[in-house]
Amino acid sequence: DYLKGHETEGLYANIPDKVFRDRLSIHVKDLERFTETVDAVDALPGVVNHRAASEVAEGFVAVRNAVTALAYVLIGILAAVSLFIISNTTRLAAFARREEIAIMKMCGATDGFVRWPFIVEGLILGLMGALVAFFLQWAVYGAVCRAIIGSGALTLFELLEFKEIWNWVLCVFLAAGAAIGAVGSGFAIRRFLQV
Numbered sequence: 001d002y003l004k005g006h007e008t009e010g011l012y013a014n015i016p017d018k019v020f021r022d023r024l025s026i027h028v029k030d031l032e033r034f035t036e037t038v039d040a041v042d043a044l045p046g047v048v049n050h051r052a053a054s055e056v057a058e059g060f061v062a063v064r065n066a067v068t069a070l071a072y073v074l075i076g077i078l079a080a081v082s083l084f085i086i087s088n089t090t091r092l093a094a095f096a097r098r099e100e101i102a103i104m105k106m107c108g109a110t111d112g113f114v115r116w117p118f119i120v121e122g123l124i125l126g127l128m129g130a131l132v133a134f135f136l137q138w139a140v141y142g143a144v145c146r147a148i149i150g151s152g153a154l155t156l157f158e159l160l161e162f163k164e165i166w167n168w169v170l171c172v173f174l175a176a177g178a179a180i181g182a183v184g185s186g187f188a189i190r191r192f193l194q195v
């Protein structure tokens with residue numbers, strides 16, 4: 001409806017709606033397909049004109065790709081640091097119990113029998129770290145969203161609330177924490193199994 005938003009303007013007073021062409025507002029969910037969508041709309045019969053900010057869409061795609069790449073780098077760095085910390089914690093625990101491990105090995109304990117308690121310990125450490133990181137992210141995400149909404153900086157976008165995605169994020173955090181804890185502990189204990 002072309003007159004929507006122009007009702008108070010005298011220029012359009014007493015003009016029937018049928019005089020004007022229909023005007024549609026199309027929202028694109030996937031910015032990668034922005035140009036494709038604009039071309040498809042142009043090809044429709046009856047479409048006379050369109051107004052699309054292709055440069056803005058391309059800018060957002062570039063920013064999103066850069067942020068995604070940076071996020072992958074940060075995730076890699078944090079995973080390496082977590083692996084290092086957990087493996088060193090397990091190594092210290094194994095070093096403190098090295099005599100017990102040696103006695104168990106001499107009595108016929110298998111590598112798996114000795115290794116599993118340390119792997120479980122690393123797994124628990126990884127899960128605890130994942131839970132702490134999850135709740136910290138929830139708090140930071142909420143604070144950033146409130147700041148953005150309060151400033152009115154992003155009126156073009158609807159921010160996704162954390163409560164809509166918390167279950168997926170928690171699953172990823174727990175899986176990553178468990179894997180990093182188990183792998184780090186498994187590698188750290190290997191040296192103490194050679195008696």
